[in-house]
Amino acid sequence: MVFAPSAKELSHFPFLKKSQDHIKLRFSSLDSLLVDPKGDALAARAISRIKEAISPKKGFSPKVTSSADEEIAGYALARIIVSCANDRQLIDRLTRYEAERAYYFLVNEEEWNQNYRSEDGRYSRLWLTIADELGVHITEDRMRVADYIELVAPMHDDRFRLINRHVAQGFVEIKSDEKYELLRERIRVLLRRDLPHRVPQPICELLAPKAAEIKKVYQEQMLRQFGTVEEQAFPPCIRTLIAALSSGMNLTHAGRFALTAFLHNIGMDTLAIAQLYARAPDFDAEKTMYQVEHITGRGGTGTDYTTPSCAAMQTTALCVKRNAFCERVNHPLSYYKMKKAEPKKTPVPDKQAPEKSKTVK
Numbered sequence: 042m043v044f045a046p047s048a049k050e051l052s053h054f055p056f057l058k059k060s061q062d063h064i065k066l067r068f069s070s071l072d073s074l075l076v077d078p079k080g081d082a083l084a085a086r087a088i089s090r091i092k093e094a095i096s097p098k099k100g101f102s103p104k105v106t107s108s109a110d111e112e113i114a115g116y117a118l119a120r121i122i123v124s125c126a127n128d129r130q131l132i133d134r135l136t137r138y139e140a141e142r143a144y145y146f147l148v149n150e151e152e153w154n155q156n157y158r159s160e161d162g163r164y165s166r167l168w169l170t171i172a173d174e175l176g177v178h179i180t181e182d183r184m185r186v187a188d189y190i191e192l193v194a195p196m197h198d199d200r201f202r203l204i205n206r207h208v209a210q211g212f213v214e215i216k217s218d219e220k221y222e223l224l225r226e227r228i229r230v231l232l233r234r235d236l237p238h239r240v241p242q243p244i245c246e247l248l249a250p251k252a253a254e255i256k257k258v259y260q261e262q263m264l265r266q267f268g269t270v271e272e273q274a275f276p277p278c279i280r281t282l283i284a285a286l287s288s289g290m291n292l293t294h295a296g297r298f299a300l301t302a303f304l305h306n307i308g309m310d311t312l313a314i315a316q317l318y319a320r321a322p323d324f325d326a327e328k329t330m331y332q333v334e335h336i337t338g339r340g341g342t343g344t345d346y347t348t349p350s351c352a353a354m355q356t357t358a359l360c361v362k363r364n365a366f367c368e369r370v371n372h373p374l375s376y377y378k379m380k381k382a383e384p385k386k387t388p389v390p391d392k393q394a395p396e397k398s399k400t401v402k
């Protein structure tokens with residue numbers, strides 16, 4: 042029997058063809074969606090979706106209060122708004138968010154889906170339907186080599202390199218958890234490929250205030266992130282890495298890792314970190330975001346990497362320009378913490394300036 046996903050299932054995966062067909066029954070066109078009595082509420086849902094996408098902290102929950110119509114329409118409108126905003130970073134953020142959201146609902150399907158059904162103990166019926174529609178063909182925990190290579194091409198995690206995989210008789214072995222990661226990557230790539238949409242000018246004009254609102258929120262968030270970081274307290278090794286980037290040098294893998302992990306550990310947003318790399322001559326936004334998110338634990342590995350210790354930095358020749366303060370620490374993060382906690386020096390008075398109390402009458 043052909044599987045017909047429920048409205049709830051469709052709302053969690055709004056990019057599916059069946060989800061789009063579902064919403065077309067309700068709204069015949071984009072214009073009708075915007076002039077619908079619920080138009081403002083749908084736009085608000087779209088805006089909150091984009092805000093979640095650009096927020097440093099994602100709060101996915103199995104409890105979704107909006108109706109299926111609102112969720113799917115909100116998804117579609119959000120994509121239209123970022124297309125009108127025509128901002129590459131916003132588009133990347135939204136695409137990654139949608140892929141992460143779908144990943145969350147797939148991994149936790151048993152928690153929220155009363156219709157959950159496992160087909161053979163390994164794959165849920167819903168997972169199989171989505172994978173089939175998106176062209177991810179994994180059966181019996183293995184995938185054809187050619188399909189695998191195409192799917193993992195944009196991924197930079199060493200785990201997925203063919204050289205690190207078990208390959209037999211033309212098939213690559215896929216671990217149980219990895220099937221979700223591969224599907225998430227497929228979703229991200231497919232959703233990104235379609236953006237920006239070519240939205241008719243009158244519709245973009247109608248949505249201009251929404252697009253401007255989102256851009257403003259995004260910029261404010263970036264400023265907040267930078268505002269909390271005290272560059273003056275960075276240890277010399279990290280300053281040197283930043284200076285190298287700023288002067289247009291490419292960093293070694295170890296250098297990128299140390300810098301990214303440090304900035305992440307002190308609370309800098311992944312996007313702000315990635316923007317730092319925009320100074321590098323070989324800057325590639327997609328690749329950089331992927332690497333940064335991998336190191337910061339948002340790339341699906343679940344591992345939140347920590348900055349290497351001073352001893353490890355010495356091994357990779359990254360411990361440079363040591364100063365007296367370095368003698369008191371064994372970790373760049375300890376350096377930063379201690380430096381930040383130091384009382385701020387009061388400005389030294391100008392020796393040339395006449396002292397008022399000694400004025401001779």
Ligand code: SF4
Pocket residue numbers: 276277278279350351352354355359360361362363364367368370371372373376
């Ligand atoms: S001693 Fe530690 S903090 Fe100082 S430069 Fe070397 S690695 Fe950085």
